[in-house]
Amino acid sequence: MSTLKPWIKRLNPLVESLMAGLIGLVIGALIMLAFGYNPIAAYISLFSGSFGSVYSWAESLANATPLILTAMTFAIAMRGGLFNIGAEGQLYIGALAAVAVSLIDLPFPLNAVAALGAAIVAGMLWSLPVALLKLTRGVHEVISTIMLNWIAHFFAFYLIANVLTDPKRGEKTISIIESARLARILPGTSLNYGLVIALIAVAAILFLLWRTSAGFEMRASGYNQEATHYAGISLRKQVLRVFLIGGAIAGLAGAVQVMGRPPTYAVMSGLPQLMNLGFDGIGVAMIGRNHPVGIVFAAIFFGGLMVGGRIMQFSPGVPLELVRVVEGVIIITLAIPELRRLFTFFLAKFKRGA
Amino acid sequence: MTDQMGISPPPTARSEILLEARGISKGFPGVWEHLILEHIDFDVRAGEVHTLLGENGAGKTVIANILSGYYGKTDGEILVKGQPVTLESPRDGLAHGIAMVHQELMLVPAFTVAENVMVGLNAPGLSFRKQAVEQQLDDLVAHYGLQVDPRVRVEDLSAGEQQRVEILKVLFHQPEVLLLDEPTSLLTPQEADQLFKVLRAMTDEGKGIVFISHKMHEVFAVSDRVTVLKLGKARGTMPISQTNEDDLTRKTFGETVPDYMERPAVEFTENAIEVDRLIPKGLEKKAPASGLSFALHKGEILGLAGVAGNGQSELIASITGLSGVSSGTVTILGEEMTNRTPRAFIEKGVAHIPERRREMGIIEQMFVAENVALKDYRKTPFSRHTILNREEITRHAEEIVSRFNALVPDLWETECRILSGGNIQRLILGRETWREPPVIIASHPTEGLDAKAIRHTWELFLALRAKGSAILLISEDLDEVMSLSDRIGVIFEGGIVGVVEGENANREQLGHWMAGGKISAAA
Amino acid sequence: MELAHIWGILFISLHAMVPITLAAIGETIEESAGLFNIGLEGILLLGALAGAIGAEASGSATMGLMAGIATGGLIGLLFGVLSTTLRGSQLITGVGINMFALGFVALMLTLLGAPGFHSVPRAVQVPLIPLGIGNLSPMVLVTVFLAVVVWWVLRRTQLGLWIRAVGENPAAADVAGLRVNTLRLGTAIAAGMLAGLAGAYLSVDWFGAVTKEITAGRGFIALATVVFSGLNPLLALLGGFIFGLFEGLATWISTYPAIKKIIPWQFVAMAPYIITLLVVAGAIGRVRFPKGLGVPYLRE
Numbered sequence A: 001m002s003t004l005k006p007w008i009k010r011l012n013p014l015v016e017s018l019m020a021g022l023i024g025l026v027i028g029a030l031i032m033l034a035f036g037y038n039p040i041a042a043y044i045s046l047f048s049g050s051f052g053s054v055y056s057w058a059e060s061l062a063n064a065t066p067l068i069l070t071a072m073t074f075a076i077a078m079r080g081g082l083f084n085i086g087a088e089g090q091l092y093i094g095a096l097a098a099v100a101v102s103l104i105d106l107p108f109p110l111n112a113v114a115a116l117g118a119a120i121v122a123g124m125l126w127s128l129p130v131a132l133l134k135l136t137r138g139v140h141e142v143i144s145t146i147m148l149n150w151i152a153h154f155f156a157f158y159l160i161a162n163v164l165t166d167p168k169r170g171e172k173t174i175s176i177i178e179s180a181r182l183a184r185i186l187p188g189t190s191l192n193y194g195l196v197i198a199l200i201a202v203a204a205i206l207f208l209l210w211r212t213s214a215g216f217e218m219r220a221s222g223y224n225q226e227a228t229h230y231a232g233i234s235l236r237k238q239v240l241r242v243f244l245i246g247g248a249i250a251g252l253a254g255a256v257q258v259m260g261r262p263p264t265y266a267v268m269s270g271l272p273q274l275m276n277l278g279f280d281g282i283g284v285a286m287i288g289r290n291h292p293v294g295i296v297f298a299a300i301f302f303g304g305l306m307v308g309g310r311i312m313q314f315s316p317g318v319p320l321e322l323v324r325v326v327e328g329v330i331i332i333t334l335a336i337p338e339l340r341r342l343f344t345f346f347l348a349k350f351k352r353g354a
Numbered sequence B: 001m002t003d004q005m006g007i008s009p010p011p012t013a014r015s016e017i018l019l020e021a022r023g024i025s026k027g028f029p030g031v032w033e034h035l036i037l038e039h040i041d042f043d044v045r046a047g048e049v050h051t052l053l054g055e056n057g058a059g060k061t062v063i064a065n066i067l068s069g070y071y072g073k074t075d076g077e078i079l080v081k082g083q084p085v086t087l088e089s090p091r092d093g094l095a096h097g098i099a100m101v102h103q104e105l106m107l108v109p110a111f112t113v114a115e116n117v118m119v120g121l122n123a124p125g126l127s128f129r130k131q132a133v134e135q136q137l138d139d140l141v142a143h144y145g146l147q148v149d150p151r152v153r154v155e156d157l158s159a160g161e162q163q164r165v166e167i168l169k170v171l172f173h174q175p176e177v178l179l180l181d182e183p184t185s186l187l188t189p190q191e192a193d194q195l196f197k198v199l200r201a202m203t204d205e206g207k208g209i210v211f212i213s214h215k216m217h218e219v220f221a222v223s224d225r226v227t228v229l230k231l232g233k234a235r236g237t238m239p240i241s242q243t244n245e246d247d248l249t250r251k252t253f254g255e256t257v258p259d260y261m262e263r264p265a266v267e268f269t270e271n272a273i274e275v276d277r278l279i280p281k282g283l284e285k286k287a288p289a290s291g292l293s294f295a296l297h298k299g300e301i302l303g304l305a306g307v308a309g310n311g312q313s314e315l316i317a318s319i320t321g322l323s324g325v326s327s328g329t330v331t332i333l334g335e336e337m338t339n340r341t342p343r344a345f346i347e348k349g350v351a352h353i354p355e356r357r358r359e360m361g362i363i364e365q366m367f368v369a370e371n372v373a374l375k376d377y378r379k380t381p382f383s384r385h386t387i388l389n390r391e392e393i394t395r396h397a398e399e400i401v402s403r404f405n406a407l408v409p410d411l412w413e414t415e416c417r418i419l420s421g422g423n424i425q426r427l428i429l430g431r432e433t434w435r436e437p438p439v440i441i442a443s444h445p446t447e448g449l450d451a452k453a454i455r456h457t458w459e460l461f462l463a464l465r466a467k468g469s470a471i472l473l474i475s476e477d478l479d480e481v482m483s484l485s486d487r488i489g490v491i492f493e494g495g496i497v498g499v500v501e502g503e504n505a506n507r508e509q510l511g512h513w514m515a516g517g518k519i520s521a522a523a
Numbered sequence C: 001m002e003l004a005h006i007w008g009i010l011f012i013s014l015h016a017m018v019p020i021t022l023a024a025i026g027e028t029i030e031e032s033a034g035l036f037n038i039g040l041e042g043i044l045l046l047g048a049l050a051g052a053i054g055a056e057a058s059g060s061a062t063m064g065l066m067a068g069i070a071t072g073g074l075i076g077l078l079f080g081v082l083s084t085t086l087r088g089s090q091l092i093t094g095v096g097i098n099m100f101a102l103g104f105v106a107l108m109l110t111l112l113g114a115p116g117f118h119s120v121p122r123a124v125q126v127p128l129i130p131l132g133i134g135n136l137s138p139m140v141l142v143t144v145f146l147a148v149v150v151w152w153v154l155r156r157t158q159l160g161l162w163i164r165a166v167g168e169n170p171a172a173a174d175v176a177g178l179r180v181n182t183l184r185l186g187t188a189i190a191a192g193m194l195a196g197l198a199g200a201y202l203s204v205d206w207f208g209a210v211t212k213e214i215t216a217g218r219g220f221i222a223l224a225t226v227v228f229s230g231l232n233p234l235l236a237l238l239g240g241f242i243f244g245l246f247e248g249l250a251t252w253i254s255t256y257p258a259i260k261k262i263i264p265w266q267f268v269a270m271a272p273y274i275i276t277l278l279v280v281a282g283a284i285g286r287v288r289f290p291k292g293l294g295v296p297y298l299r300e
Helices: A002-035 A037-051 A055-078 A087-101 A111-138 A143-163 A194-211 A213-223 A226-232 A233-261 A277-287 A292-315 A322-334 A338-352 B060-070 B090-095 B113-119 B131-143 B158-173 B189-204 B216-222 B246-252 B312-320 B342-348 B359-360 B368-372 B390-403 B423-432 B451-466 B478-484 B507-514 C001-031 C040-060 C061-083 C089-111 C139-155 C160-170 C170-175 C180-206 C218-229 C235-252 C257-262 C265-285
Strands: B019-027 B030-046 B049-054 B077-078 B083-085 B097-099 B177-181 B208-213 B225-230 B233-239 B271-282 B292-297 B301-304 B324-331 B350-353 B439-443 B470-474 B487-492 B495-501 C117-119 C209-211
Touching: A002 A277, A002 A292, A002 A322, A002 B507, A002 C265, A037 B208, A055 A111, A055 A194, A055 A233, A055 A277, A055 A292, A087 A111, A087 A143, A087 A233, A087 A277, A111 A233, A111 B030, A111 B077, A111 B312, A111 C265, A143 A277, A143 B487, A143 C218, A143 C265, A194 A213, A194 A233, A194 A292, A194 C139, A213 A226, A213 A233, A213 B271, A213 C170, A213 C209, A226 A233, A226 C160, A233 A277, A277 A322, A277 B470, A292 A322, A292 C061, A322 B049, A322 C089, A338 C001, B019 B060, B019 B208, B019 B342, B030 B049, B030 B060, B030 B077, B030 B233, B049 B060, B060 B090, B060 B177, B060 B208, B083 C139, B090 B097, B097 B158, B097 B423, B097 B507, B097 C139, B113 B131, B113 B158, B113 C160, B113 C170, B131 B158, B131 B189, B158 B189, B177 B292, B189 B216, B189 B507, B189 C209, B208 B216, B208 C001, B216 B246, B233 C218, B271 B312, B271 B470, B292 B495, B301 B451, B301 B507, B312 B324, B312 B342, B312 B350, B312 B439, B312 B470, B350 B423, B368 B423, B390 B423, B390 C209, B423 B451, B439 B451, B451 B470, B451 B478, B451 B507, B470 B478, B470 C265, B487 B507, C001 C040, C001 C180, C001 C235, C040 C180, C040 C209, C040 C218, C061 C089, C061 C180, C089 C209, C139 C160, C139 C180, C139 C235, C160 C170, C160 C180, C170 C180, C180 C218, C218 C235, C218 C265, C235 C257, C235 C265
Parallel strands: B049 B208, B049 B225, B097 B177, B177 B208, B301 B470, B301 B487, B350 B439, B439 B470
Antiparallel strands: B019 B030, B019 B077, B077 B083, B225 B233, B271 B292, B271 B324, B487 B495, C117 C209
16 A cells, blocks of 8 residues: 555646546537537547558657657756747757858768757757856746747748759758658658657656766756755856756657658748747647656657647548647646646536436 | 834724634545644734744744735634634635735846736736826835835745735735735834834724744734744743743743854964855845955854845855856865856865755655765765766765765665655755865854754854864844854855854844844944 | 838837736846746747637637636636645646647647648638738737736735735735735736736747747746746836837848848847847846745745
């Protein structure tokens, strides 16, 4: 009993995430019913499209790859008590930095390493103003990250149209040179070694947060600033750490997405393959309860929804956007602390009433 | 000076019972086995001060909260002038003429005094009677001699003045019964005496007052009757004239703690802390131009007495690095440390047992082992090259937990938030003292502990003193300061007004200093 | 620059001021009470959709605006319940609302037949007031009026005092007999209604269309305006106008071929966001926010 209890307690977050996922899917079903779709057919199509075959698994994992990374950007900030919703912009900048490296002719593997490194540095640089504005002027990170996301959005448009433009095709940037591309794990699918890079990042963050003094300090500052200051830990340093590490990972997400995803290996104008990956990462982090391991599973779930959503769009014709509605509902549900207890409370009331 | 207050008016047994509680119980929702109040009978009559006396956690505040309508009760009956009433909100209480002054200041600092009063008005939402309220307050101020300007922002007032605003707030509603929960904790002895005069003026008008305290001399200064409360149960009600201090102390606290802890005489030579003409940040307006100066020697316990809010927390912050110094110097073990970081003070060997344990002393969401290592995680053997060594941290936490008798279910499963205040304090004491640090800053180290734990803590401090630690003991509890200190200093408005040998100290002299009296007057 | 251009920029600025100021004064009400809702962007978006649908279904622009208000109030209620009674994280709820709105509006636009864009017929748009020098939306006047009303309620009434007390020191408000969570819930609904109105204005009045990018970060610029204004609705009017002015300038520049050659349009489009960042960075320090902002209240 005494050894079992803590284990059950540890499973609470998992139970809550499953509950929230279920609530999200139920509300999605209600919306589909309201518009005359058959939700059961839609969900069968959705989940067989995402996890029904080796091919769909590979596509789901490929879609999960950047989400794992952007989710960790958000999760690290949450662990450090900060609300970083800037992964979106940092990801754009990271992707373009990786592309820019292809302007220089470098031998393999130097070119791939340089592209990844450039993206990481670019992401950190794009994140730095957030930390500095917070530390020097007290600007709330929600406002500064959103503004920087919009600035990145238009800056990316500018770079695609004017600087990194493909001389042959004006609607995209130059492509990553072939030798610097991330190889496919499964031929004929989008799944590439970006996933391995993401998993290495997961392991690194896991180690950082719970096995190093830096992680100890970041977590402490996230829980209680007054006590952290009292313990002789610099709070300002944690703000810098959180945003720089977060920016690095988001930049890496952009690089992995552009270096690993066939067929173009370039950034298209309008940013179709990058758009919303940063925001979706917030949802992934929430479902993964801001834990690197949880994030991996949540990202696969989300990646699956994205792949399956496209299948669902053809038959039974439910628009892809439903997936994001479900995501929104899941996040709102997970904002409630102790969701599980609330549920059992209502259950008890219901039983008493019946 | 309190003698004249001690002469009570004739017993009020014949006057009307204004407010009565019959068999009141309070338990946590659904858990009947754990009652924090058990069948309390209590009443207050017109024209009397009825004191509720008890230790921390005895349930005094809970009774007042129930009688004012703030808390619901689990069982029992409340009667106003003999009629049963239902109180579901403080507004219901006010409607029946019952008002409460809470122990903590319940004010909006950004509002003026009048606006703070208006928060409690039961007026139409789109009305705004600010001017009328200000004029009414002027009248009240004049009537009771509570000098406060209703048009001033509360944040610009001193703690004592803010306490007066709290009294004004309830008087505005012209209550018949006033519940005052430890109203003197922010007052100097003089201000407290003034308050007692105001209370007398109210009882003369036929109001009934419930006064909550754990300070014996106040109880005798102000009460007509006293009810002793222990662990949620009433231990008898008696007229103050039929009891004495020893009797009440035994009833209230049970085991007593010694008046003075014997210790070997030591010659103090080396300085551990030197504070010279210090004005901490935030005290620039209040502190005297000469600032605050004192020295604490190795192997010495220096008690620092004073009313809360006289610069204690700012002083502690500047000698632990928590916040900055405006002018003056802080020297620790011969090295000037003015305006250094908390980390630098910790490395220098300054341990700090903070007053706000749950908020500052620990991180509630982290595990016990992590909290025990909160200041040591970055040192070998607990981490090497920034990589934590969990085995070492566990071993160390086990040792601290067993040495300080903390009751902890598991080091890596138990979050500190579920621990009791006493167990948290044991962990903090262990974490701060296990290295036998050269300097210890202890703020209210035994507040809320039982007599046995208090004695253990005091013995720990004496043992550390014997090993050469210098201890600065900050406390509002004069008994503790007097029992433990080699020397006692008194802090008033950011300056030290007097210092005396611990053995020769007496309450009267310290009280005089605490009110800002000069040394010459006391000598 | 000709006079007509100046009038043109002024009118664009005033029209751009409306949604930012409306959302900002709503947010001012709830931040005064201690709630911090970063879901404004989502409420604007849902309001825009509801406004368009409402106006077309009823054939009346006013009904469209009402539909926006109702939708906003509903989301405000959701946010309020989550962040008071259920003690949820306000930031996360806000992000969830934004995400939900983005998906829901895109979904509805698809279901309405034209993915990504839906235009509102001229006949059910808010009629403009012709002033000779240009056409002014009556919503500009409504916005000024509402800003004054909200200022009056917050600063000069008992209700405003209660709202601010709940934000500054919920415990003190509680012992004074105020119902903290009920008051906060009320401000959340009011704020939602104002943001919903702002959203409906975008579709039924200013742009005459709904797209999923129609809000373009205005909800967040409104948050920044609240910071700039220091919770003063009258200053939110000024802040909204300043942000509107930059939007007006940007629009004007983008139509000028000569300037377009020197400054790429992308940089012009960036300007409002950069200005917002700079203004907020400059404003903070003198601004004082309620002590209880963003923290759920739980009686000890």
